[in-house]
Amino acid sequence: MGERPIDVTERSGVLVPSNLERFAARWSPPAGSIADVVDTYWAVEWNLASNEQVTQRILEFPAITVSIESGDVPAPFMITGVQRSAWVRTIRGTGTVFAIRLRPAGLAAISSLTASNLPAQTPLERGMDATLFDMMSAIAEAEDPATRADEVIAEARAATPPSHEHLLANAVVDTLSRTVRSRTGSRLAAEVGASERAVQRALQSTLGMGPKAVARRIRLQEVVRQLSIPGVDVSDIAVGLGYADQAHLIRDFRGVAGVTPGRYVRENSSSERGG
Structure with missing residues (x-):
């Protein structure tokens, strides 16, 4: 099954369910070969009036997420650690996000970062982890980010299989x-x-x-x-x-x-x- 909208009847954790449709929120499954390191891909997009802003709150699944972002966003690449309270961000202008929600085994397969040291939300810079940064760059350049993500993550998983x-x-x-x-x-x-x-x-x-x-x-x-x-x-x-x-x-x-x-x-x- 390919990309599909996120429905309010699912456990998305979005604390304003009407935003799922408004931001065209959708899931996309990873390839079966990487299902032990990637839980799901998800994506959103928005185009707000110049005088409008939305406070988005999400009670996220206990997972680490890396994302590719464009438009009115904090940074091109973000990494979000497991949080103990709701994730909050103020949405303005226009933008898109393609996110990779990892399985617990996922971070070690694609990165040298440590889960316990990850902040709630932080820009992913090359100095933090060059390999992961380059991987995200390759995905960002692709016309179909989900397919490219399957490919580069499969390569990383082959090099570092889950323990x-x-x-x-x-x-x-x-x-x-x-x-x-x-x-x-x-x-x-x-x-x-x-x-x-x-x-x-x-x-x-x-x-x-x-x-x-x-x-x-x-x-x-x-x-x-x-x-x-x-x-x-x-x-x-x-x-x-x-x-x-x-x-x-x-x-x-x-x-x-x-x-x-x-x-x-x-x-x-x-x-x-x-x-």
Whole structure:
């Protein structure tokens, strides 16, 4: 399946769902040969009036992303580490972004950078990692960036295949994504066939955070998705996703999104009405 629009029913983490259509947000799958290092490609574009600006907030999946950007953007290439609160950027003018969301095993395959040392968002400069910078430059020059990304990332992966530890990190994130109610600790370790210590070490080395933080972020992405459903009840979401109670969900959501779920729903309803 090729490029397709990102739907509000999916876990995109976009905290203003109407922006998905407005910014022509779309997914594009990577080639199967690099599916263990690239999760997905995504792209957006915008053309705002001169007096308009949009504060875009995204509760991102726990992943490292590298992006190629043009127009009114901070830099031609950006790298975004795993964040503990919502990603925020003010959008102005015109622009485009083509982004590569990596699997946990991905960073080590294409870069010498370390996950734990990555800032939330920073321009990718050649002095930081010449190999990754040149790779992004080659993708940026291509007429079809997704196809070119498949090619250059496949070459990098062949030179530096994922280690057992990095593939374990992939398996842990896959397990948490499939079963959002999953608990961490011994149960998670048993599901992936490893020790708790090995799980902890694998996620710290690839994402810079432990299993509890990763599980929390994935579950909150599911909260965002469900809050986009008309007539949703927060207490039902809390029960369905295994929160101790509704208050726990509210605290967790407000801690990363900056607002309560109720206010979030009201704000989105207002934006959809144009208010």
